[in-house]
Amino acid sequence: MPAWLRWSVVAAVAIAVVAAAGLVVVNRSLGGPRKPIETLFVPPTSVSLLASEQWENGPSLTDGDLVVRRWTNVRTRAYFEQSVTTHASGFGALYGYSAEDPRINDREDLSSGGVHDAPLDVALAADQARIYCRQAEQPGRREPCSRWVYWSRYGRYTIEVAYREPELDARRFSRMVQQVDANIAAALGG
Structure with missing residues (x-):
């Protein structure tokens, strides 16, 4: 085998090994080790x-890989719901964050008066996050947001928190999200 061909093969193998190691490192940083899923739930209390x-x-x-928990307020009947999906890798969670975005279903629901993104002006540990509200619509008038949703990604997990209360505004929901985020970050060791 000519020397130039031997060096080309060695270089190609070295490049492949470095690229594979890089993918493993990136995927681990995106995913991290699996945690017991129950530790990622944040009860309203x-x-x-x-x-x-x-x-x-x-x-x-x-x-x-999907687990959903719901709590109901005894006095007001408002609900607080959280879902956690465990993806096989951080790459899977990146895809899931886009493809499984709950806004897609809420926008397709014809009974919804609209889905409105809201600013998320609090610091969070989540890798990706957004909040939005779902607005009910009555004939002839527009109702205030009745259901607020926090959609997020933490490494290999996508997490949705939904809270239904007619009197809730974006600023108050953002403060709630900040506390939920802190609890999830602590459970993940961050």
């Missing part, structure tokens, strides 16, 4: 704006 209320555990759902 852990959120100072909601802690004074009495909450009852509602229905929960487990479907493969």
Whole structure:
């Protein structure tokens, strides 16, 4: 084998090894080790704006890598719901954050008066995050936002938190999100 060909093969193998190692490092930094999924749930009693209320555990759902928990306010019947999806890797979570965005379903729901993104002006540990509200529409008039959603990605996890309360505004929901984020970051060791 000519020397130039031998060096070309060695260079190609070295480049492939470095590229593969880089993908592993990037994927680990995006995903991190798996955590027990229950540690990622933040009950409403852990959120100072909601802690004074009495909450009852509602229905929960487990479907493969998706787990959903719901709590209902005993007095107002408002609900606080959280879903956590565990992806195989950080790359999977990046894709899931875009492809599984709950705004897509809310926009397609014909009973919804509209989906409105809101500014998220608090510092968060999430890798990606957004909040929006779903507005109900009554014939002839526009109702205030009735359901607020926090959609986020933390490494290999996509997490949705939904809170339904007619009197809630974006600033108050952002403060709630900040506390939820701090609890999730602590559970992930961040």
